[in-house]
Structures are given as C-alpha cells and as structure tokens.
Amino acid sequence: MAKILIPTPLRQFTAKQDSVTVPGATVGEVLAALTTEYPDLRKQIFTEEGKLRSFVNVYLNDEDIRYIGKDAAPAADGDTLSLVPSIAGGTH
Amino acid sequence: MTLSKDEILRYSRHLIVPEVGMEGQLKLKAAKVLLVGTGGLGAPLGLYLAAAGIGRIGLVDFDVVDFTNLQRQVIHFTKDVGRPKIDSAAEKMQALNPNVEIVKHEVALSSENALDILKDYDLVVDGTDNFPTRYLVNDACVLLGKPNVYGSIFRFEGQATIFAYEGGPCYRCLYPEPPPPGLVPSCAEGGVLGILPGTIGLIQATETVKLILGIGEPLVGRLLLYDALAMRFRELKLRKNPECPVCGEHRTITRLIDYHQFCGVPQQPPKQESKLTESEIEVTEVKEKLDRGDKFVLIDVREPHEYQICNIPAAKLIPLGEVGKRLGELDPEADIVIHCKSGMRSARACGILRAAGFKHVRNMKGGILAWSDQVDPSVPKY
Ligand SMILES: [Zn+2]
Numbered sequence: 001m002a003k004i005l006i007p008t009p010l011r012q013f014t015a016k017q018d019s020v021t022v023p024g025a026t027v028g029e030v031l032a033a034l035t036t037e038y039p040d041l042r043k044q045i046f047t048e049e050g051k052l053r054s055f056v057n058v059y060l061n062d063e064d065i066r067y068i069g070k071d072a073a074p075a076a077d078g079d080t081l082s083l084v085p086s087i088a089g090g091t092h
Numbered sequence: 093m094t095l096s097k098d099e100i101l102r103y104s105r106h107l108i109v110p111e112v113g114m115e116g117q118l119k120l121k122a123a124k125v126l127l128v129g130t131g132g133l134g135a136p137l138g139l140y141l142a143a144a145g146i147g148r149i150g151l152v153d154f155d156v157v158d159f160t161n162l163q164r165q166v167i168h169f170t171k172d173v174g175r176p177k178i179d180s181a182a183e184k185m186q187a188l189n190p191n192v193e194i195v196k197h198e199v200a201l202s203s204e205n206a207l208d209i210l211k212d213y214d215l216v217v218d219g220t221d222n223f224p225t226r227y228l229v230n231d232a233c234v235l236l237g238k239p240n241v242y243g244s245i246f247r248f249e250g251q252a253t254i255f256a257y258e259g260g261p262c263y264r265c266l267y268p269e270p271p272p273p274g275l276v277p278s279c280a281e282g283g284v285l286g287i288l289p290g291t292i293g294l295i296q297a298t299e300t301v302k303l304i305l306g307i308g309e310p311l312v313g314r315l316l317l318y319d320a321l322a323m324r325f326r327e328l329k330l331r332k333n334p335e336c337p338v339c340g341e342h343r344t345i346t347r348l349i350d351y352h353q354f355c356g357v358p359q360q361p362p363k364q365e366s367k368l369t370e371s372e373i374e375v376t377e378v379k380e381k382l383d384r385g386d387k388f389v390l391i392d393v394r395e396p397h398e399y400q401i402c403n404i405p406a407a408k409l410i411p412l413g414e415v416g417k418r419l420g421e422l423d424p425e426a427d428i429v430i431h432c433k434s435g436m437r438s439a440r441a442c443g444i445l446r447a448a449g450f451k452h453v454r455n456m457k458g459g460i461l462a463w464s465d466q467v468d469p470s471v472p473k474y
Contacts, residue, residue, distance in 0.1 A: 007246075007249060008246055008247045008248060008249050009246060009247075012413050013413075018322075040413075053271070054267065054268045054269040055267050055269060055270060055271040057266065057267070059328050062326075062327060062328050062329050063328075063329055064328070064329060064330075064331060066333075067331055082317075082326075082328070084251075084315075084317070084328065085271070086223075086244075086266075086267040086270065086271060087244050087245070087246040087249065087251065088221050088222050088223050088226065088244060088246075089132070089221050089244065089245040089246045089247075089284045089288075089289070
C-alpha cells in the first residue's frame with residue numbers, strides 16, 4: 001500500500017485527485033494497480049511496450065526509482081510515490 | 093575593481109551582511125550572467141539581478157510584449173504592449189540600476205548562435221520555459237561547462253535546480269527526451285497562476301547570487317518541487333545518469349542538434365492563411381451553416397472554465413478528455429464540426445472521432461479566436 005502523488009498535468013486522468021492510495025508491495029505493482037484503476041493514465045506514463053516514458057520520472061520517497069531497482073524496488077506501507085513529468089509553462 | 097561612493101550607498105544592505113560584504117559585492121560586480129528569456133521567470137530575475145548589482149547581464153529575447161503577458165511578466169508595463177520585450181526589460185533594469193551593463197541579444201537562441209552567445213558569460217539562467225530552448229541551453233551549458241540555473245512552471249506547480257554545475261547532473265539526466273507534442277497539455281492550454289513564476293524566478297535568482305558569492309548550499313543534485321496550492325516545497329534527489337547522452341560516460345551528443353525537430357515542434361507555427369485542408373472548415377462557413385439552419389452538430393472540446401469565458405451558443409460542450417467516453421452521444425453519420433480555442437485540440441478530437449468510424453467530421457480552422465476575428469468581434473479573446 002503506497003500513496004501516489006499526482007501532479008497537476010496528470011490529475012485530469014485521476015478524477016482530479018491529487019493523491020491516490022493503491023495496494024502493491026513493489027513500485028511495479030503499485031504503478032500497475034494505479035493504471036488499472038485509472039486506465040487513461042496508462043498511456044500518459046507508459047509506452048505501448050509498457051516502459052515508463054522518458055519524460056515521466058517516478059520517485060519512491062525522494063529517490064528516483066531508476067537508481068534503486070526500478071519496478072522491483074519494494075514499496076512499504078507509508079511510502080510515497082511521486083510521478084514527476086517534465087513541465088514547460090512558457091510559450092514557444 | 094572598486095565600488096563608487098554611490099554604489100557603496102546603494103549596496104549598503106549587502107555590504108553590512110558579513111557573508112556578502114565588500115568582497116561579495118565586488119564578485120557580483122565582476123559577474124557576467126546570461127538571462128535567456130524576459131517572460132514570466134525572466135521578469136523577476138531581470139529586476140532582482142539588476143538590483144543586486146550583477147556587473148554584466150546579457151538578455152536573450154526576440155518576442156514582443158502582448159496583453160496576456162502582463163498578468164505575470166512584471167518587468168513589462170501596459171504601455172509596453174507591442175514593444176520588443178528585450179527593450180522593455182533592458183529599460184526597466186537600467187532605470188533600476190544604472191551601474192549594471194545590459195547586453196541585448198535580440199535573437200532566437202539557436203544551435204547556430206548559442207555557443208557563441210553563451211561563451212562570454214559565467215553562468216546561464218534559463219527563463220524561457222519551453223522544451224526546445226531548454227534542451228538547447230542544457231546541451232550548450234554542458235558542452236561549455238557553465239552552470240545552468242533552471243526553473244519551470246505549470247499552473248500551480250514549479251520545479252527548480254541547477255544543472256551542469258561542476259560535473260553535476262544535467263537536464264537530460266533527469267529527462268532524456270521531451271514529451272511528444274499533444275501528450276502533455278501545452279502552455280496555452282495549461283495556463284499559470286500569475287504569481288507562480290515570481291516564486292520560481294526568484295528561487296533561480298537566489299541560486300544565481302549564491303553561486304556568484306560562493307556561499308551556502310547550491311541547489312545542485314536536488315530537484316526542488318513547489319506546490320503553490322498546498323504551499324509546500326519538496327526535494328527529490330537528482331543524480332547524474334551514467335548513460336546520459338550529453339554528459340554521461342558514453343556521450344552521443346557532442347555538438348548542438350536541431351532542437352525544434354528533437355522536440356517535435358515546427359520552427360515556424362502554421363500560418364493562419366495556410367490552405368484549408370479537406371478536413372477543415374472556415375469559421376465563416378460555419379456561420380453560414382448556422383444562419384441557413386443546416387442540420388449539423390457543432391462541438392466545443394475546450395474545458396468548462398474556458399466555455400465560461402466565451403462560447404458559440406449553438407455548440408455542445410464535450411471537453412477533449414471526455415470525447416472518447418461520450419462517443420455514444422453522437423451520431424456517426426451526422427455532419428460534425430469541432431472547435432476549440434485555436435484548432436489544436438479540436439484537430440485531436442477530429443482524429444478520435446474519425447478513428448471511431450465517424451464519417452463527416454471537420455475541424456473549425458483557427459477555433460474560437462478566428463470566430464472572434466472573422467465572425468463575431470464581441471466574443472472576447474483569451
Ligand atoms: Zn546529463
């Protein structure tokens with residue numbers, strides 16, 4: 001069970017919620033549970049092959065999951081997962 | 093280098109801080125900072141960096157002030173609408189502090205000119221907040237070994253950090269590639285709380301001044317996230333990616349590339365007078381159809397809060413995010429015209445309908461902005 005913080009640009013896919021709590025013992029399980037509950041989010045954060053998109057980073061607490069075992073990183077109760085997409089508010 | 097009597101008085105509140113003092117103020121005076129962009133982030137940056145007494149501040153901008161800028165770009169005033177931003181910004185900064193030297197680079201920063209412009213500065217502050225310039229500034233700073241003070245904003249949220257500082261992580265370590273256009277809401281659709289760039293721009297200004305003074309803990313290897321609604325700052329660890337294409341061990345990018353192509357953004361936005369394609373319809377023709385009482389469905393795929401600003405009363409509101417789920421409300425055989433603000437989102441909605449087997453779907457060219465220009469000037473633009 002982990003809490004996932006949803007950033008503003010992705011809240012339209014999570015019924016406007018800024019955080020969602022879903023079950024899972026690893027980061028991979030938590031993300032799978034999240035995108036099962038909110039299927040519209042799947043396309044935003046995963047490629048067709050199921051890989052995390054290169055402009056969305058996932059942090060387990062303050063660690064980038066790319067450096068702590070990716071999907072296999074254990075997610076304990078009370079852990080916070082953050083989705084951090086790249087943002088750009090300026091004009092071209 | 094010394095300070096004049098006037099400068100000593102002007103900077104007295106710096107001079108009496110032991111961590112700054114005369115030595116620090118002279119460092120500021122000797123510093124050369126390049127500020128890319130004088131918009132939302134660049135406005136507070138320009139004002140505070142000039143006030144702080146940075147000796148030479150280069151500005152890069154080729155945009156013109158417009159009314160929608162004034163809600164947040166506080167360096168530009170109402171009277172400046174229509175003027176080049178670089179002139180408007182330089183004038184305010186010079187008026188605030190005549191002791192600083194302002195160098196104007198009135199160009200679009202590009203792969204051709206970036207290294208040449210950046211090489212004369214000690215550090216770079218990226219205030220543009222768009223993907224092509226961000227990757228360009230990042231790569232140029234990595235190649236030249238200059239720190240890049242980064243900030244970005246979206247609605248109520250901001251990010252800030254320093255990239256390429258003494259071999260530290262760069263923007264590509266964080267995000268190797270930009271999002272494809274269309275997947276993440278763009279700037280114009282996104283909007284921003286006017287105060288937000290003030291907060292993030294001043295975090296960038298703070299880090300710039302700290303780097304020059306060599307005091308405190310620079311925001312390196314840490315990504316600062318700011319949520320204005322929750323009024324909460326968070327910090328995430330930012331690591332150098334050994335596989336980074338520009339600063340990693342096996343780098344593949346050793347010179348600047350075409351960043352517009354890399355980001356999938358056309359260099360020149362499609363011109364208004366471009367030829368009408370078969371899948372588009374002019375606003376004037378939509379007006380004629382309405383006046384004739386033709387049987388067709390007009391759909392507005394903007395968000396409800398945009399519909400409240402202005403709308404075409406005959407239009408049915410189905411926000412883009414709901415189009416897929418609400419196809420059942422529409423007749424696949426019907427004559428359908430879709431509009432949004434300027435035509436981007438409605439083009440996507442047209443694609444969704446066509447993929448679902450709808451036969452007669454057209455995109456109203458130029459959106460409600462074109463409607464305001466060509467059909468009904470009483471419709472406000474936003
Ligand atoms: Zn890098």
